[in-house]
Amino acid sequence: MVNENLVNEMTLEEKVSLCHACSRFSVASVPRVGIEELVMSDGPNGVREEQAEDEWRGLGRKEDECTYLPNMTTMASTWNPELCKKQGAVLGSEARFRGKDIILSPGINIIRNPLGGRNFEYMSEDPYLISQMVTPLIQGIQSQDVAACVKHYALNNEETNRGEVNVEVSKRALFEIYLKGFEAAVKDAGVYSVMGAYNCYNHQHCCHNAYLVNEILKDRWGFDGVFMSDWAGTKDTMEGACNGLDIEMGSERGDHRNDHMADAFLALLKQHPEMEALLDDKVRRSLRLHARIRKGDPNRNSGAYNTPEHQQATYDVASEGIVLLKNENVLPITGSPARILVAGPNADRKQSDGGGSSAIRAFYEVTPLEGIQNRFANSQIIYLADADRETLLAEAAKADCVFYIGGLHHIEGLDSENADKKDMKLPYGQDEEIAALLQVNPNTVIALISGSPVEMPWLNEAKALLWTGYLGTEGGNALADVLGGAVNPSGKLTYTLPRCMEDVPAVRYGGYSYENNRYLDDIFVGYRGYDRDNVEPLFCFGHGLSYSEMQYSDLVCAVSDGGVDITLKVKNLSKIPAKETVQIYVGYPEQISDRPPRELKAFHKVTLAAGEEKQVKLFVKKADLALFCESADSFVFSEGMYRIDAAASSRNIRLSQEIAVY
Ligand code: GLC
Numbered sequence: 001m002v003n004e005n006l007v008n009e010m011t012l013e014e015k016v017s018l019c020h021a022c023s024r025f026s027v028a029s030v031p032r033v034g035i036e037e038l039v040m041s042d043g044p045n046g047v048r049e050e051q052a053e054d055e056w057r058g059l060g061r062k063e064d065e066c067t068y069l070p071n072m073t074t075m076a077s078t079w080n081p082e083l084c085k086k087q088g089a090v091l092g093s094e095a096r097f098r099g100k101d102i103i104l105s106p107g108i109n110i111i112r113n114p115l116g117g118r119n120f121e122y123m124s125e126d127p128y129l130i131s132q133m134v135t136p137l138i139q140g141i142q143s144q145d146v147a148a149c150v151k152h153y154a155l156n157n158e159e160t161n162r163g164e165v166n167v168e169v170s171k172r173a174l175f176e177i178y179l180k181g182f183e184a185a186v187k188d189a190g191v192y193s194v195m196g197a198y199n200c201y202n203h204q205h206c207c208h209n210a211y212l213v214n215e216i217l218k219d220r221w222g223f224d225g226v227f228m229s230d231w232a233g234t235k236d237t238m239e240g241a242c243n244g245l246d247i248e249m250g251s252e253r254g255d256h257r258n259d260h261m262a263d264a265f266l267a268l269l270k271q272h273p274e275m276e277a278l279l280d281d282k283v284r285r286s287l288r289l290h291a292r293i294r295k296g297d298p299n300r301n302s303g304a305y306n307t308p309e310h311q312q313a314t315y316d317v318a319s320e321g322i323v324l325l326k327n328e329n330v331l332p333i334t335g336s337p338a339r340i341l342v343a344g345p346n347a348d349r350k351q352s353d354g355g356g357s358s359a360i361r362a363f364y365e366v367t368p369l370e371g372i373q374n375r376f377a378n379s380q381i382i383y384l385a386d387a388d389r390e391t392l393l394a395e396a397a398k399a400d401c402v403f404y405i406g407g408l409h410h411i412e413g414l415d416s417e418n419a420d421k422k423d424m425k426l427p428y429g430q431d432e433e434i435a436a437l438l439q440v441n442p443n444t445v446i447a448l449i450s451g452s453p454v455e456m457p458w459l460n461e462a463k464a465l466l467w468t469g470y471l472g473t474e475g476g477n478a479l480a481d482v483l484g485g486a487v488n489p490s491g492k493l494t495y496t497l498p499r500c501m502e503d504v505p506a507v508r509y510g511g512y513s514y515e516n517n518r519y520l521d522d523i524f525v526g527y528r529g530y531d532r533d534n535v536e537p538l539f540c541f542g543h544g545l546s547y548s549e550m551q552y553s554d555l556v557c558a559v560s561d562g563g564v565d566i567t568l569k570v571k572n573l574s575k576i577p578a579k580e581t582v583q584i585y586v587g588y589p590e591q592i593s594d595r596p597p598r599e600l601k602a603f604h605k606v607t608l609a610a611g612e613e614k615q616v617k618l619f620v621k622k623a624d625l626a627l628f629c630e631s632a633d634s635f636v637f638s639e640g641m642y643r644i645d646a647a648a649s650s651r652n653i654r655l656s657q658e659i660a661v662y
Contacts, residue, residue, distance in 0.1 A: 064098075187221060406434065493544060
């Protein structure tokens with residue numbers, strides 16, 4: 001068994017060889033002392049297909065076809081930590097089966113800018129929700145003897161010019177908003193590895209940023225795992241050596257001996273022997289990771305691949321991650337309508353093989369059209385792939401039911417790595433097409449598949465609207481089950497859907513730039529900003545309907561040791577089973593100025609049979625009420641009268657109570 005004390009038996013050259021890649025996704029072995037090659041792979045949606053060594057090109061191997069997992073916004077939209085753990089276990093198990101030691105997932109950067117190309121790979125605009133979703137996900141992955149690698153640390157909130165953009169942000173916003181998820185990954189989940197971001201913070205690259213990596217991640221939070229660069233994110237040997245970079249990955253510099261942390265690092269060490277202690281810490285961390293994933297242990301988990309259980313898990317996540325935004329007595333479509341028209345550019349689109357490094361080869365992927373064909377088997381399904389507008393509208397006029405599946409997809413300039421969107425508009429003339437369909441058939445059901453907010457000029461005319469991320473292997477079946485009522489939708493938005501870019505705090509407060517990006521919205525990201533400034537979004541954070549009406553009652557709050565105990569009753573007034581996520585938002589004492597009206601501090605998803613009422617218990621930790629104080633350079637709790645809101649969304653407050661917390 002490899003252990004960190006092996007470092008004392010290794011030569012300088014052997015130790016340096018563990019600080020950089022030896023291939024696109026691996027770090028060298030040191031056979032002399034029994035260290036095996038460390039192998040990693042992307043990504044959040046499943047285990048990426050093997051790539052060519054000399055260029056970013058998949059090898060197209062059938063054995064690389066894996067279970068296609070719902071994207072991070074879909075998983076987070078379940079507001080169900082157990083499902084996050086389940087998804088993590090599937091990802092870890094399939095990574096093991098494919099012989100991987102580290103899976104480069106999850107990405108948890110804050111969704112602050114609707115144009116962000118990789119919003120689909122992230123979870124939310126809210127740091128508390130991220131912390132509650134990322135922890136079980138990482139625990140699920142690492143339960144399979146695979147290291148998770150939480151990314152991109154930190155402030156990688158846009159894609160355009162991602163390799164050089166500098167971010168300026170207040171310490172308060174940095175700690176309360178942008179680092180909170182990473183802190184949970186380290187302190188609560190015990191993540192084994194962290195990946196640095198391409199961008200700069202205070203004009204130093206995040207892959208070797210002394211403040212973020214040494215002072216915060218390793219010293220203040222006590223992170224004892226491996227900190228690696230993003231691919232080719234390392235820019236400087238001395239900074240890499242001194243600022244906490246443990247492994248340089250990707251270099252695009254040909255032979256890996258040309259990497260910053262290879263021969264150049266060896267030469268630096270020979271000039272400065274006192275730096276060998278820095279090298280030893282890097283190597284110890286790698287060896288600790290080997291031991292944590294039981295590398296070389298005959299009893300190490302061997303994983304599983306494309307099993308029915310894995311596929312069922314993707315269905316469970318997808319079906320709970322679909323958000324019902326609007327429904328004026330149209331959904332669910334029960335029985336078998338004689339004639340169903342399916343339209344829209346995402347109806348028959350496979351989504352798994354795009355988006356950049358998170359792309360995968362799916363073992364199979366049920367499209368929305370296939371799901372509708374599966375679930376409405378007794379109906380006549382009309383699907384016109386490239387019909388002209390006149391033909392489409394004529395069909396819509398004859399149909400008993402119209403499903404329009406639109407949204408975005410994974411090409412650069414939409415939901416993809418490497419570039420941000422130019423605007424929030426739906427592409428390919430969807431707005432006009434939707435408006436025309438709604439005129440011909442006002443009960444047209446619209447389902448938008450998207451990883452980022454979009455404008456909806458036709459919203460007032462729409463009666464039934466679903467919002468989903470990328471739903472994974474069983475996505476089409478999950479969507480069809482929501483449409484037909486086999487599943488009572490329970491997803492909740494994890495980021496605000498604004499009316500337009502001009503409303504977005506990141507734009508309204510100024511500083512928005514792809515060169516020197518000043519986060520002048522500070523902590524007023526997402527609902528925090530819309531609420532404080534009374535800017536009405538299309539749909540607010542935490543919003544999501546079901547086919548049932550819920551009654552909230554009997555809110556009781558009591559201060560206990562370490563926080564506030566909250567109980568309330570929730571009753572399902574409908575005749576069908578339902579799931580409801582009770583959200584607890586906190587309003588700060590009036591003597592604390594410059595705060596949003598409310599901030600999410602607890603939630604619980606409860607399952608209720610028809611007519612059932614349950615008592616729901618929640619707990620707000622006092623530590624989660626602490627606010628970052630720049631003068632103290634730490635989180636400080638303030639005593640006073642707090643407001644507890646029990647809510648169905650950030651703007652649907654059902655019950656409230658003031659309570660003194662000391
Ligand atoms: C990419 C991404 C990162 C990914 C890595 C390896 O550039 O930023 O998320 O894990 O390179 O593909």
